[in-house]
Structure formats: structure tokens, C-alpha cells
Amino acid sequence: MIEITPVGKLDTTLAVPGSKSLTQRALIAASLADGTSRLIGPLASEDTEYSSGALAQMGMDIEKGTDAWIVKGQGGKINPTAEPIFLGNNGTATRFLTSVAALGNSPYLIDGDKRMHERPIGPLMQALQGWGVDISSVKGTGCPPLSINAGGLQGGETVLPEGKSSQYLSSLLLVAPYARKAATLRVEGEVLSKPYVAMTLAVMAEFGIWVDAAKDYSTFTVPQGCYKAREYSIEGDASNASYFWAAAAVCGGKVTVSNVPVPSLQGDAMLVPLLGRMGCEVTREGNGITVAASRPLEGITVDMGDMPDVVPTLAVVAAFAEGVTKITNIAHLRIKECDRLSAVVTELTKMGAKVEEFPDAMIIHGDSGRGIHGAEIETYKDHRMAMCFAVAGLRVPGVRITGEGCVAKSFPDFWERFALLK
Ligand SMILES: O=C(O)C1=C[C@@H](OP(=O)(O)O)[C@@H](O)[C@H](O)C1
Numbered sequence: 001m002i003e004i005t006p007v008g009k010l011d012t013t014l015a016v017p018g019s020k021s022l023t024q025r026a027l028i029a030a031s032l033a034d035g036t037s038r039l040i041g042p043l044a045s046e047d048t049e050y051s052s053g054a055l056a057q058m059g060m061d062i063e064k065g066t067d068a069w070i071v072k073g074q075g076g077k078i079n080p081t082a083e084p085i086f087l088g089n090n091g092t093a094t095r096f097l098t099s100v101a102a103l104g105n106s107p108y109l110i111d112g113d114k115r116m117h118e119r120p121i122g123p124l125m126q127a128l129q130g131w132g133v134d135i136s137s138v139k140g141t142g143c144p145p146l147s148i149n150a151g152g153l154q155g156g157e158t159v160l161p162e163g164k165s166s167q168y169l170s171s172l173l174l175v176a177p178y179a180r181k182a183a184t185l186r187v188e189g190e191v192l193s194k195p196y197v198a199m200t201l202a203v204m205a206e207f208g209i210w211v212d213a214a215k216d217y218s219t220f221t222v223p224q225g226c227y228k229a230r231e232y233s234i235e236g237d238a239s240n241a242s243y244f245w246a247a248a249a250v251c252g253g254k255v256t257v258s259n260v261p262v263p264s265l266q267g268d269a270m271l272v273p274l275l276g277r278m279g280c281e282v283t284r285e286g287n288g289i290t291v292a293a294s295r296p297l298e299g300i301t302v303d304m305g306d307m308p309d310v311v312p313t314l315a316v317v318a319a320f321a322e323g324v325t326k327i328t329n330i331a332h333l334r335i336k337e338c339d340r341l342s343a344v345v346t347e348l349t350k351m352g353a354k355v356e357e358f359p360d361a362m363i364i365h366g367d368s369g370r371g372i373h374g375a376e377i378e379t380y381k382d383h384r385m386a387m388c389f390a391v392a393g394l395r396v397p398g399v400r401i402t403g404e405g406c407v408a409k410s411f412p413d414f415w416e417r418f419a420l421l422k
């Protein structure tokens, strides 16, 4: 357990590690490419250890240096592996590498931890079956563990049923160029977390594959081809930068994160204008973004369907704002590392906040933090729960974060960098 020490007005500039989402996309594109790529500034964390380890298990050659990784692409060749491909609670890698394994020509077992066995993947399975993949959920739950008798992708049209994760769509797009004929994806229902689909399309294009995507993301046509190896620089992680921007909002003063660019490929950078709407001053400084707060914050109403990972961050800030903050379209928080919607409401309530929980929304009744006090925070083995409630502890004494090591999933040295805030 770690007890957070409150601070006064901040004046801090710092960098954050590389983007987890961009790192995992670049790893896959480089692994499937023909030739050797150099990934600059990748994230070294528990999650990227799982994803790179699984790719290596399937025959990819990934050499990790301190600041850059060298990936010798195998041109779409996927080796068999007798061992299960174990991905912990890495949802992105589980969804993405299920499709990568399907490119192989042998049996694969995709597995994860107890929580991953509760995180749905049925829509992705159905779409892969539409491309001729023999895949099933071993326990019949529509969740991992998954059994795949891989034989490549036949291509042509397949349908992705509506789901609560954009990762299913990104997964199908990333492997579609390797189908036996040009692939068409028809997507049913609302696409949530759309900026992550845009990120996938951008990374695919940067590795040489251009996808014809309908503006509303209802259909995608993917040409056959092979990613082109290249040197690729990875942005700082905007989701993990959110805790430092939020610290400025909650404590006053200013914080600059120096390596999340404007514009960013990451939708979570759009937390910054939301903090602006609440009353923060937001500016660009060099290659970074500065958030400053010099007056009381005000609550806002916002649909965060496209930015689920920074909902916990905004909810903590809202607890210290004046007035009501209503966050809608966030049912997909319930299938993350934990049921984040319920977890955030529960832990904020423990701190004296007045919060209402709905199936797909939360309402925080802020009173500028007057009623907020310390508490022992349960983190549910969820890195984002630990990091967002650490921010609350900068403002009120007595916030104790349990299971603080869970930050290693995406930010192994979070507590060292968090200590820089002064
Ligand atoms: O594609 C990605 O890199 C991610 C997509 C999001 O998931 P959903 O699409 O399931 O919302 C996000 O929560 C996750 O941290 C990373």
C-alpha cells in the first residue's frame, strides 16, 4: 500500500513512456512486414512484455534495446507453438493476436488470466469465422481461452457484429492484408472507441497498407499486401499523461507533458480540451501539452464513448469541481481490467463524493472537493484505478492506494514519475 502526500500548486514538466496502443500496433505491423523495422520509444511494460513474448512465440524476431526495438519481420509467416499463448489481462493483445494466430497453419490456444476469461471476444470470433477461421471459446463463454485451428484467412466479405470493443475491428483490419483474397469488413451497430480504429488505420498506412474506410466505419475494404518495414517513432502515452494533466487541474499550478504531440494519433489526448471546458488553461509548449489551473473548476456533461480509458481520470477531477459532471456512453468500461464504471463510483463514494451509477453513465455531484476525504482505495488489479486515485491523494490527505504494483501493466515507473509532481 502507498499513502499519497498532498501537494500545493504545481510547476512540473515531465515525459511519459511510449503509447501502449501504438507500441502494440507497431509491433504487429513490423512483425508481419517483410524486412527489419526499428521502433523508437516503445513502451516497456507488463502488457507489451506479453504481446512481444507472444509474437516471439509465433516466430517473430524482436530485439529490445533501451530506446528502440529491432523487429525482423517474417512477411506473414506464423510459426506453430505447442504451448498456450498466455496474455495475462492484456485485452488489446488478446484481441489482436487471436487474428495474428489465425494467419498460421496449425492449432493455437489463446489464454489469459481469470479476468481475461470474463472479457468478451465473441464478435471477433464470428467475424473470423466469416473469413473461414476455425475458432471456438473453449468454455463456450464467448471469452478466452480460445482454440484456433488456423489455416489462414480466406478473405472476401465478413461481418463484425456490434460489440463493446473497437479492438475486434482493429484486430481484423491489422491482419486483413494477408488474406488469400481482398477482404471486405461490414460492421454492424455503433463503433465505440473510434479513435483507436483511426489509430489502427494510421499505423497500417504508415507501414504501407492503405484501407478504404467508410466515414461512418460501417465498411472497410482492405487490399492484399505486406507491411513495409521501416523506422517508426512512438508518441508518449496520452492515457498515462492524463494523470499528470489532471494533477494540475486538481491542485492548481501547471504541468507540461513534453512528449504527447499535437495533433496526436491518440484519442485520449482529447482529455485536454475537456479539462479546458472545466476551466483549465491548456496550451502547447514545444512538442508537449501544458494544463494549468488558476480558478475553480466547473462540472461538464460529456459523451466519452470514444475515450474510455480517461473516464476514471475525468471522474476524479470532477469530484473536485463545482457542480454536476455527467459522463455518458461508457458501458464498455465494465469489460476493462475490472468493471471500471462500478469501481470508480465505489471508490469515489468511499472518499465522500456524491456519485450516481447508471448502466452506461455516471453522474458526479462536485462541491469543489469540500466533502472529499482520504480513504483506503481498492484498485481491483487495475492500473488506471491506482493512477487516477493517486491524483485525488495530491489534494486530500489520507488517500492510501492498495495493490499499487498494478501500474506495471502500462507504466512500470509511474510512482517514481508521480513523485516528480511538485
Ligand atoms: O485498441 C486499443 O489499443 C485500445 C482500445 C480501447 O479498448 P476498447 O476498444 O475495448 O474500448 C482501450 O480501452 C484500450 O486500453 C486500448
Ligand SMILES: C=C(OP(=O)(O)O)C(=O)O
Residues within 6 Å of the ligand: 089, 090, 091, 092, 093, 309, 336, 337, 384, 410
Ligand atoms: C483497457 C485497457 O487495456 P486492454 O484492453 O488492452 O487490457 C487499458 O489500458 O485501460
